[in-house]
Amino acid sequence: MKDIKKAVIPVAGFGTRFLPFTKAMPKEMLPIIDKPTIQFIVEELVACGITDILLVTSSHANKRAIEDHFDQSIALEQMLTEKEKFIELKEINEISNLANIHYIRQKEIKGLGDAILCAESFIGDEPFAVILGDDIVVNDNEPVIGQLIKTYQKFNTSILGTQEVLIEDINKYGIVQLEKKKKDGKIIDIIEKPSLNIAPSNNAVLGRYILTPTIFKYLKVQKPGMGNEIQLTDAIKSLLNEEDVHICNFIGKRYDIGDKLGFIKAIIDFSLKDQNLSCDVYKYLEEIINDRNGE
Numbered sequence: 001m002k003d004i005k006k007a008v009i010p011v012a013g014f015g016t017r018f019l020p021f022t023k024a025m026p027k028e029m030l031p032i033i034d035k036p037t038i039q040f041i042v043e044e045l046v047a048c049g050i051t052d053i054l055l056v057t058s059s060h061a062n063k064r065a066i067e068d069h070f071d072q073s074i075a076l077e078q079m080l081t082e083k084e085k086f087i088e089l090k091e092i093n094e095i096s097n098l099a100n101i102h103y104i105r106q107k108e109i110k111g112l113g114d115a116i117l118c119a120e121s122f123i124g125d126e127p128f129a130v131i132l133g134d135d136i137v138v139n140d141n142e143p144v145i146g147q148l149i150k151t152y153q154k155f156n157t158s159i160l161g162t163q164e165v166l167i168e169d170i171n172k173y174g175i176v177q178l179e180k181k182k183k184d185g186k187i188i189d190i191i192e193k194p195s196l197n198i199a200p201s202n203n204a205v206l207g208r209y210i211l212t213p214t215i216f217k218y219l220k221v222q223k224p225g226m227g228n229e230i231q232l233t234d235a236i237k238s239l240l241n242e243e244d245v246h247i248c249n250f251i252g253k254r255y256d257i258g259d260k261l262g263f264i265k266a267i268i269d270f271s272l273k274d275q276n277l278s279c280d281v282y283k284y285l286e287e288i289i290n291d292r293n294g295e
């Protein structure tokens with residue numbers, strides 16, 4: 001069985017839900033207090049042994065900011081050295097040494113499936129991880145990609161990270177049908193954003209995957225599906241004819257940063273966990289609640 005050393009993060013989207021912020025900045029740079037969302041995702045991969053990461057970008061929404069973030073900033077490092085700000089210097093330096101980060105541009109925005117296909121020559125003939133740029137999932141003991149890698153090591157198949165979602169949210173996700181309801185069950189069907197009446201379960205794929213390279217064979221011939229886009233979900237459905245695919249019902253608190261409420265919740269929770277901020281933030285939240293209650 002091959003080790004998982006490579007990962008793909010598609011970051012090509014317009015991020016329309018966050019306009020006007022995303023007019024000139026990529027949504028992946030939305031900060032959770034002081035750290036961009038994309039850095040959380042890269043750190044999760046690195047913590048799970050990934051050494052090479054391909055970001056699939058596009059010419060839209062100034063994706064250069066992401067490249068700058070993971071690059072060395074000589075001027076900034078010089079200034080921090082001169083001012084003897086060694087803690088900040090170490091932190092800045094570590095970001096540019098996290099992993100080997102590679103970039104490729106998706107020429108046209110043709111869907112998640114097409115974005116993953118752009119990674120074919122980078123990946124070669126190895127299984128690889130995929131994280132979508134929108135979700136931060138917190139598990140202090142075992143990062144989610146680590147949980148998926150463990151499940152991959154058990155079955156040696158593609159693995160989809162899932163959690164059960166509310167019935168009203170089913171039509172936002174790829175939904176799986178399992179042979180048997182188990183936390184690492186085998187998939188017998190998968191449908192992209194089904195309406196409630198045809199949804200086979202409420203088990204949703206939530207932005208984390210381990211894929212075998214066989215997926216490229218199906219992505220290459222995949223016709224546009226939902227939203228007239230080439231859907232990864234449809235290619236995974238075709239893959240089921242050739243290989244088994246399992247889920248990993250992962251453990252972790254998920255924040256959908258692509259959604260305004262999810263973004264706000266992440267900032268509140270992270271600030272309440274931050275030693276320097278938690279007391280003041282908590283006091284402020286109490287004040288607001290008391291005001292609303294007319295106290």
Ligand code: G1P
Nearest residue numbers: 112132172173174205206207233
């Ligand atoms: C994508 C996938 C979908 C998945 C979702 C969340 O949809 O196509 O299957 O459930 O991400 O990970 P998107 O949210 O990009 O429309």
